[in-house]
Amino acid sequence: MKKIALLADGWRRYVIYSWVEGIMGGSKELGLDVCLYFYNTNGTWSQDSKFNKGEYALNDLPDLNSFDGVVFDCTNTTNLDEIQYMVRKLQSVNVPVVSIGYKVDGFYYVGNDNKRLFRKAMDHMYYAHGCKSFVFAGGPPYHYENRMRFEAFKEALSDYGIPLTADMYMFGDFDYQTGVRYMSDWHESKKPLPDVFLCANDNIAAGLCATAEVLGYKVPQDFKVTGFDNLDKAAYFNPQITTVDNNRGNIGRNALEIFKALWNGTGDASDKYLDSEFIPAESCGCPNTGRVDYRNYIKNIIKGSVAREQEEDAVMILQKELEECNEYYDLFERYSDYIQSMKCDGVYVVGVSDLAAARNNAHFRKHGYDIDDEVVLYADDKDNGKLEFKSVNDLMQYMQSVDKNTCYMYCSMHFRDEIVGYVILRNPEFLYDHPEQFDIQSALLKRLENLFKQKVLENTNNELKNLYNHDALTGLYNRVACNEMVIPMFAELEAQNVGCTIVFLDVDDFKDINDTYGHQYGDELLKTVARVLDEQKPEGSMVYRFGGDEFIVFIPGDRHDTAEKYIKRVYDIMEQHSLFISHGIIYTKPGSGKSFDDYLVSADTKMYQLKQQRKQKKDSNFLKGVDISSVPMMVDNNIQIMDREGHVCRVFDFLKLNNVNSVRLRIWNEPDKVPESKGYCSLTYVLEMAHVIKKYKMHFLLDFHYSDYWADPGQQNKPDAWKNLSFDELKEAVHKYTYDVLYRLKIMDCAPDMVQIGNEIRSGMLFPDGAVPQYRQLAALVNEGIRAVRELLPETKVMIHLDQGGRYNCIMPWFDSMFNAGMLPIDAIGLSFYSFWHGTFMDLKDTMSRLIKLYNLPVYIVETAHPWRHCKGDHIPKELMETAGLDAGSAEQKKSLEIIMQIAAEVSKDTGKTGVYYWEPVGVPGKGMGTWFENMGMFDEHGRALPGWDAIRDFDPKNPPIKELDKYIESLYEYEETPEVEDFMKLLMIHGNLISNPEFKDGFNNWQIETSLEERQYTLGKDGVFISSDANFDYSISQTVDIEYTGEYIAAVDYRGTNTTGVEVKLFMDVEDESGVHTYTSDIFPDDIRFVTHLLKPVRLQKNARVTVGLRMHTPPVFAKIKKISLVVI
Incomplete structure (x- = not known):
């Protein structure tokens, strides 16, 4: 049985599972018994550098010298320091290392011959298309594959006799947005377009082509573009992108062939280059390759979209279920059930002891692991069901007993950069079709951190509840006991010319706390204070409840430093529980003639002075x-x-x-x-x-x-x-x-x-x-x-x-x-x-x-x-x-x-x-x-x-x-209607309302509405029209009436609504008669406390005039109600 370690950094949120497929599939084809330990990190996704450190901490977990070979993949890693750290680490081990896509002295290499393939693309552009001006649109400058492609670029220029200048190359990232930025910057610079942009990968090429189209350019008519890697972005893009096929499917097997040759001492143990080809296409002016089935691709996109939606829904349901878990075991069991419902043979969870114990003073490592400080929190696999292990060593022995042709994938558990453990998945074949393990792992980590904090609080509360308790309420001696015990001891120490310390304490704002939360709460608070005082007391000292919320601590002997440290400890603990006390300390002086009560009064006075200072400071809040x-x-x-x-x-x-x-x-x-x-x-x-x-x-x-x-x-x-x-x-x-x-x-x-x-x-x-x-x-x-x-x-x-x-x-x-x-x-x-x-x-x-x-x-x-x-x-x-x-x-x-x-x-x-x-x-x-x-x-x-x-x-x-x-x-807030409104109401009763359906009893019949709102944002209720929006909007509602008699008319609206900066509400009357068109308006100052009747000043209208009466609104997000709109003849 051979053990191989695979150290790989995912692409953003995704696991690169094709390496695993290649190694495990290749082991069967090559007749090898292999156990693969896959240490997967996702250190390129988060913008939080501390989170990424927590991911990369996993690379320190394996003892690499215990393996028969190591496969190293840093092609997605953007942190140069992490790459250099891992290279140094791997160079120090005594086992063969195969590096994927990143050539390092002393490592075997599996990947593309980047220089040869990139040069092939350049030669095609130079000889087949006659290109004379070139620009290299590159990825990260330190990235090996990018460096090799840039070396090929420079060598080709030299061979063509074209001098290299600073404006002929750009460096960035490998993503689509890098291509967008390159094209946008080039356009804004107004520099002449080159004949061709040679992009370090297809992502950059796609972003560059898409932005060029937005800016009005045409590819390949205005300039040509090439990519690299033959991603779907290249094959299915419009124009189809000229690229280089990256035959990634054989990488795992090629790595395994190197190891086999080394283990058996036969065969070829040299670097292996992928069997890749240059693929000219539309973006360089060549015809479409004809290799793609567009209809099938669209079908797969649709199917994939549906599958992703289902997966996202499933993860959301999982998140909800994880949030409902209040014990570690339940949390990991629900996580395990979800993982094993897909293609996965087992889940094992290992945590550090401070996590398991949920200690208040927990200290988590940021580097390295200690197996003696780790415990198995959960274990379940399809072979044997739920398992229990006394130690992590026992779990490791169990895994080794069943590790024939098995893959164990490790994922870091961390709170930002603090290491709390790791998860091990056995044969996680689901990752081939569902590489979003990071989303599932993130949901677990989020709930785990919250659950840890919850348990810390629970444990802290339990510790306080379990403090020693003698008295009915506090467990401390009372005032009578203080007189009986302390005064004789004080006199004895005085006679021996030995000083002592008296501390007087009471709880800040205790009366307010009692008045607000009740005496039961106040009693619990006093018990907490008493427990802390008693638990932290110096050896040989005594704590008393003097009365109400007042306490006395008597410390025999002349120990000034002891008292100060004691008070600090007490304060620190109290503040953790949002409890605050004030104190006064007095150190006795033998021979002064002062009694115990005299000293007690002095300590009380000091305590009161501190309390007043605290009060003033709190008031400043x-x-x-x-x-x-x-x-x-x-x-x-x-x-x-x-x-x-x-x-x-x-x-x-x-x-x-x-x-x-x-x-x-x-x-x-x-x-x-x-x-x-x-x-x-x-x-x-x-x-x-x-x-x-x-x-x-x-x-x-x-x-x-x-x-x-x-x-x-x-x-x-x-x-x-x-x-x-x-x-x-x-x-x-x-x-x-x-x-x-x-x-x-x-x-x-x-x-x-x-x-x-x-x-x-x-x-x-x-x-x-x-x-x-x-x-x-x-x-x-x-x-x-x-x-x-x-x-x-x-x-x-x-x-x-x-x-x-x-x-x-x-x-x-x-x-x-x-x-x-x-x-x-x-x-x-x-x-x-x-x-x-x-x-x-x-x-x-x-x-x-x-x-x-x-x-x-x-x-x-x-x-x-x-x-x-x-x-x-x-x-x-x-x-x-x-x-x-x-x-x-x-x-x-x-x-x-x-x-x-x-x-x-x-x-x-x-x-x-x-x-x-x-x-x-x-x-x-x-x-x-x-x-x-x-x-x-x-x-x-x-x-x-x-x-x-x-x-x-x-x-x-x-x-x-x-x-x-x-x-x-x-x-x-007591209101009376104005005389004008009262007069209007009388007219309304006498002459009636010329508006039909004025209170919207018959819906919006006879009303004209113009608005930017959706229908759901203006509805009908018992009070008329209700309008609500969370964005700026316009709204107009009106009705047109033909006037039958010449006379004076009043328009009115019963309106209630939000008033704020930018609100414009107008009652209006548009009049069309023989003399022309006239508009009369009245600004409304909204009142959302009650409905207010707003009146338009009387307007003289001629017979046969056509009048439109209504309300116009132009406002930021508000609510409004329109109860009734009226038109009355005086």
């Missing part, structure tokens, strides 16, 4: 923020602000005095390209402001708009420089821009504490590529921003910001869609909430509470504002405030801030992590920012601070200003 991105403009225009007493203040001094602890800045890519921006919010301005923010030791939130100017739900325009980028280039641009901005901030020591990836991106960003509902593309773009933050600033938090802060039903589906589309984990959710646009205050509270519970993320209000007056040219008019709960006014502005801050604090009390940012409060009416500062800032027309700043300064999350907040909010 509540961010009192402002967005002051326009301050540079204010400074440039010499605009001054004053405090309430009229003293002129510098902006940041004023903010500090009012307890503002966080500043938000927006950044635009190239605002200089938009005249209206006046160049503000550029990187230069952000760097200057960031320096000041850090100087004042404030929290810094940076808001990326990814636009040259404003980005919001109604407009998410690409930067001008990015407008013509492909999607892949756009992703790269997002990553690079984010990284570059953060790098500039980092090197100035001004890195942001939190970063927003996009501004109000509920409708998407970087339109049209990232527009909703293209969630996968939007997620891909967002992920590039997230990755840039994680790579450069791992401590910086990442936030996603949406508008509609009071609309849970708008926000939750968006996040679900994005997470399902692959959006990376984030650290926080940011919301905009303007009470006149985004629902009621109670809607805000409900939305924040539900988001926190659903996603376990802190939620911040990163934009809010409230008008302090109504005036000419105000930003928010009076009509819009009718549904805001509070009218405009300085007192109302203050109250609005108090309500919003109190809501944020109440719903976030478990973590304390939240905050509220007022948007652009620093400005003076009439001095910049358009109409915003007329009534939305926090300074009056004289530049004096408004009372709203008191709300920010005085707000204390622990002592909020409003008692019974929910009742107070409810009292704000």
Whole structure:
């Protein structure tokens, strides 16, 4: 029996199983008994380098000297360091090595004669087609096959007498996109086209030909193209690509023939080149080869597509079933059942001991394996069913006992670059038809990692539950016992002139915990604290429950260092369980005359001081923020602000005095390209402001708009420089821009504490590529921003910001869609909430509470504002405030801030992590920012601070200003119809409605609808027409009426809907009479709290006039309801 090791790296997600087929099939034909150990890695698929390291770690598992031969395949490996490492490793072993497609000194070679075959293609182009200018479109420069083909290229040029220049060769990857890039770059460079592009493989050739066609070129008329490898891409492409046949099916057998000759000492043990041929075809100007059956190929594509869909469905079902497994054995059993339902004879799973034990302090190797630290977690094969092994050695002996003409395939189990074990598949013949083992393995690894973490938590909890328990609640001595035991011991030590240590501890926020979760929860918490204190106590010391949530630890002897280490251990354990305590330590001084109680009071005082410091620090988790991105403009225009007493203040001094602890800045890519921006919010301005923010030791939130100017739900325009980028280039641009901005901030020591990836991106960003509902593309773009933050600033938090802060039903589906589309984990959710646009205050509270519970993320209000007056040219008019709960006014502005801050604090009390940012409060009416500062800032027309700043300064999350907040909010929303609407209702009752089917009782009969929506997005319900969209849309509904009597008429609509930036809703009347065509409109300020009757001013209509009455909408993603449309004669 001969043992062969095959070390092979898959192509992206796929296993290269043809080598196995060649070796196993060849062994039967050659009369050899062979056992093949196949170590398969997929280190070229993931963008996560640590994941790839976890794959390649498998190459260190086998003892290569224990084999009779090694087959090495690195043709797909793109990591040069890994190739060089494996070459050095294999050169050190004492067994013959056959290398596939990669020639190395000392190794036998099986593969194409790349130089000869590539030269054959070049000679054909030179002699048969008269080509005089050549370009080599290559793969990776270090790749052996690519190097050989390039050597042939250079030698041919030399023989033809053509000098080699730098623009005659290109290097990249072996994939289709490399060909796309080569052709695109060549076109943009406006260089003359060569006679022929000689591509290193068919993937490159196909990408190059396809891009050429898009750019208006024709192959082979404008230039010729050749490939290499004779993939389906070449044979079935249009034009059919000239290529070189790569007879891969014989590789395994050829390797085996070399080994046979070496083992038997007979035959040819030299390098073996494949019997490959050059195949001229249409892309070089030759005729179609006629070798392909197109109809059969299409049939196979269809069949393959159906099979892939079935396989993907099966893998999805497997993923679901794996997620339901809560024990390792169940997990591996379900995985094994799935694998063995295909052609596979057995599954064996080996894991490291820390994985099996699910230890809290588990440490996993990143290099190498230790068989003594491994256990067999699962074993099952078709011969003997379920098996149990005491050790991995026992499993290896069992495998060797049945290894005749057998293949064992090894797959790495790892958590990124941490090795946790490996899976062994026996005779996995299913891989020949189903090479997507990586998808199955990935599903297993994902659930395994989550299950490991789950078990760690379970084990940790069990350890705490099993701590020693004597007392009814805590198992500790009580206060009476403390007096009886400690005081005599203290007196004895005092008499012996020996000092001791007294530690006084209590639980932080214990009353709040009891009030929130109940006394039973509080009791459990106390038991946990007691167990940890007792378990970690120094030898000879004693722990007591002094009363309530207070504990005393008495440590005899003068051991200062012991007490400090003890407290550190306790704190570390407590923090792992999100429990927090405060302590005070006192070291006694014999002869001081102080009693035990005196020392106890001192320790209690120290504990209280620490608790207060902690409280202040925790309160700072509540961010009192402002967005002051326009301050540079204010400074440039010499605009001054004053405090309430009229003293002129510098902006940041004023903010500090009012307890503002966080500043938000927006950044635009190239605002200089938009005249209206006046160049503000550029990187230069952000760097200057960031320096000041850090100087004042404030929290810094940076808001990326990814636009040259404003980005919001109604407009998410690409930067001008990015407008013509492909999607892949756009992703790269997002990553690079984010990284570059953060790098500039980092090197100035001004890195942001939190970063927003996009501004109000509920409708998407970087339109049209990232527009909703293209969630996968939007997620891909967002992920590039997230990755840039994680790579450069791992401590910086990442936030996603949406508008509609009071609309849970708008926000939750968006996040679900994005997470399902692959959006990376984030650290926080940011919301905009303007009470006149985004629902009621109670809607805000409900939305924040539900988001926190659903996603376990802190939620911040990163934009809010409230008008302090109504005036000419105000930003928010009076009509819009009718549904805001509070009218405009300085007192109302203050109250609005108090309500919003109190809501944020109440719903976030478990973590304390939240905050509220007022948007652009620093400005003076009439001095910049358009109409915003007329009534939305926090300074009056004289530049004096408004009372709203008191709300920010005085707000204390622990002592909020409003008692019974929910009742107070409810009292704000009481409505009465206006006299105009009441009069209209009377007219409607008297004269009737000229609109037929006005409430849609008879469906859409008599109504004309024009819309960009699908029918499912506007439906009929009990309240009339319901409209909902997750993308921008237009909608118009109208009815035409012939007027029978001259008179004045009023049109009306009962409407309810979302109000946000970019919403345009109009009630309209188009009149056609003898004098011509006239249009009358009325803007509607939507109210989604209730239906509101909106009226058009009376219009005089002539007899026989034709009137069309209806509603037009042009909006970002919103919901709307149309209950009734009316036309009444006065």
